[in-house]
Amino acid sequence: MDQITAILDRLLALHPKEIDLSLGRMQRLLKALGSPEKQLPPTIHIAGTNGKGSVTATMRAMLEAGGKSCHVYTSPHLVAFNERIRLGTDGKFVSDAKLLEALYACEEANAGEEITFFEITTAAAFWLFAENPADVLLLEVGLGGRLDATNVIDAPLATVVTPVSMDHEKFLGNAIAEIAFEKAGIFKRGCPVIVAPQDDEAQSVIERQAARLKAPVHWFGQDFSAYADQGRLAFQDEAGLYDLPLSCLIGNHQVVNAGLAIATLKAANLWPGQQAAAEGLKSINWPGRLQPLISGPLIDQCPDGVEVWLDGGHNPGAGLSIAAFMGEQEERSPKPLYMISGMLTTKDPIGFFRPFVGLARHVSTVPISTTMTARDPLELAEFAKSAGLDATPCLSIEKAIADIVACALEDCEPPRILICGSLYLAGEVLAANGMPPE
Structure with a gap:
């Protein structure tokens, strides 16, 4: 230590x-x-x-x-x-x-x-x-x-x-x-x-x-x-x-x-x-807010054409803003949207997820290891379902990405992946992808 x-x-x-x-x-x-x-x-x-x-x-x-x-x-x-x-x-x-x-x-x-x-x-x-x-x-x-x-x-x-x-x-x-x-x-x-x-x-x-x-x-x-x-x-x-x-x-x-x-x-x-x-x-630096992930170990497991976005927003207001942006991206360049989400127990998951109904195809819920107050992925998946989304729990970010890529390849549609729901999760993703803030 x-x-x-x-x-x-x-x-x-x-x-x-x-x-x-x-x-x-x-x-x-x-x-x-x-x-x-x-x-x-x-x-x-x-x-x-x-x-x-x-x-x-x-x-x-x-x-x-x-x-x-x-x-x-x-x-x-x-x-x-x-x-x-x-x-x-x-x-x-x-x-x-x-x-x-x-x-x-x-x-x-x-x-x-x-x-x-x-x-x-x-x-x-x-x-x-x-x-x-x-x-x-x-x-x-x-x-x-x-x-x-x-x-x-x-x-x-x-x-x-x-x-x-x-x-x-x-x-x-x-x-x-x-x-x-x-x-x-x-x-x-x-x-x-x-x-x-x-x-x-x-x-x-x-x-x-x-x-x-x-x-x-x-x-x-x-x-x-x-x-x-x-x-x-x-x-x-x-x-x-x-x-x-x-x-x-x-x-x-x-x-x-x-x-x-x-x-x-x-x-x-x-x-x-x-x-x-x-x-x-033109030079603002504020990672983890609708940040496109272009390269790195997590992204290298994705085939060409897959988009990955990261946002640490975690409340209903943030959900509205992020969903609005994803809706604009869908209009500009249609791709099936898959979400990967981890959240804290102090947040309102239904309020966060609700704006994505009709927009996201599926939510994979994942654990967050850097805090003691993260929701269990199984519980979070149930909240996502209550909000009106299809959802399943997953063991890790890496497994969630692999499952999404496999599912999308079956459908021959490169997906748009949104990793969201917590700044703690955003930090874990940036660390795993070799992109710590500067």
């Missing part, structure tokens, strides 16, 4: 629950560390159910194209824990040596007190961000917002709310309005809020919470808009119309994410200019 794995295992054992939303433990540890949260670079705080990571990656690409250095905090990781912390000093994931230094510092300062894994590792990220210079910190909420461990900063440049939908109901509530209230918990007095298109219930909550804090709100569709126009991205606000390349991230929902990123940088007075924004939109 390497040193990073050993200390992460120790930190995981400091609290009996993986998730226990509270700010008290985090505030205690940060104080013991010398309050690194008060020494951070200017910060943009990002909450929401879907699209947080894509919006963050888009902002980073545009800022870096404009010459700014960015610290970035996201979760979960796909393959290695280091992916959660990107340092603006070199634009790369934190090195093993620096990560170990930060984790040891937090372990010592915590002195064995009860604290969740996310809280203590977020404290380690803040320690690193305070110790290393950067122009901007892009800070993604872990879960919810109001009581999330990241919500200890006093005056961010801007706060962002991506689309809110049902997810993590056990911790955030069983209604969109309740979940939106938790997301809006990151708003700070007078700090601009940039908001993606929302359900009426979520919009009402966001509007009320922003008004309470006198936080100016920039609404997608009212104060700014973004849309695809003849293969280009059109962004419009009160300053005018920008003609930009489409995001290199795939899917119509990425048009909204790009628009949200642009509006946020403008509201935060960090707009790098149209040329840098254009360069950034």
Whole structure:
């Protein structure tokens, strides 16, 4: 066992629950560390159910194209824990040596007190961000917002709310309005809020919470808009119309994410200019989101003509976006769609699978080995059937691909394979295919 794995295992054992939303433990540890949260670079705080990571990656690409250095905090990781912390000093994931230094510092300062894994590792990220210079910190909420461990900063440049939908109901509530209230918990007095298109219930909550804090709100569709126009991205606000390349991230929902990123940088007075924004939109790196897999050990077992797509989306909102994209692909180039899916027990599989009814021919459900909270493939297959899909459990990703290829060869139709349902599963696929994030 390497040193990073050993200390992460120790930190995981400091609290009996993986998730226990509270700010008290985090505030205690940060104080013991010398309050690194008060020494951070200017910060943009990002909450929401879907699209947080894509919006963050888009902002980073545009800022870096404009010459700014960015610290970035996201979760979960796909393959290695280091992916959660990107340092603006070199634009790369934190090195093993620096990560170990930060984790040891937090372990010592915590002195064995009860604290969740996310809280203590977020404290380690803040320690690193305070110790290393950067122009901007892009800070993604872990879960919810109001009581999330990241919500200890006093005056961010801007706060962002991506689309809110049902997810993590056990911790955030069983209604969109309740979940939106938790997301809006990151708003700070007078700090601009940039908001993606929302359900009426979520919009009402966001509007009320922003008004309470006198936080100016920039609404997608009212104060700014973004849309695809003849293969280009059109962004419009009160300053005018920008003609930009489409995001290199795939899917119509990425048009909204790009628009949200642009509006946020403008509201935060960090707009790098149209040329840098254009360069950034063409160079975004955010794996595991409608990512085509072209080569690698998993793909080598497929005959010519087989398409393989990977997406870590795992809730009903993500299911709608992914299914919409797969429907567009079917119209453009008809191929039978086969799904391979693994999911966590905390997710809503029926809500995720339902948009694929009439689109997917079959679902192969697989185990996920990198988490203790994965659904059993047999149980997940039953959920897929309840949603209206044909489904069977499978022992592994490799076996699922082999079965799909064999079935498709019998029908002489090269299939389109979608691997989906969990970021943990996406990480396992990227690792098995020799494609760890960079």
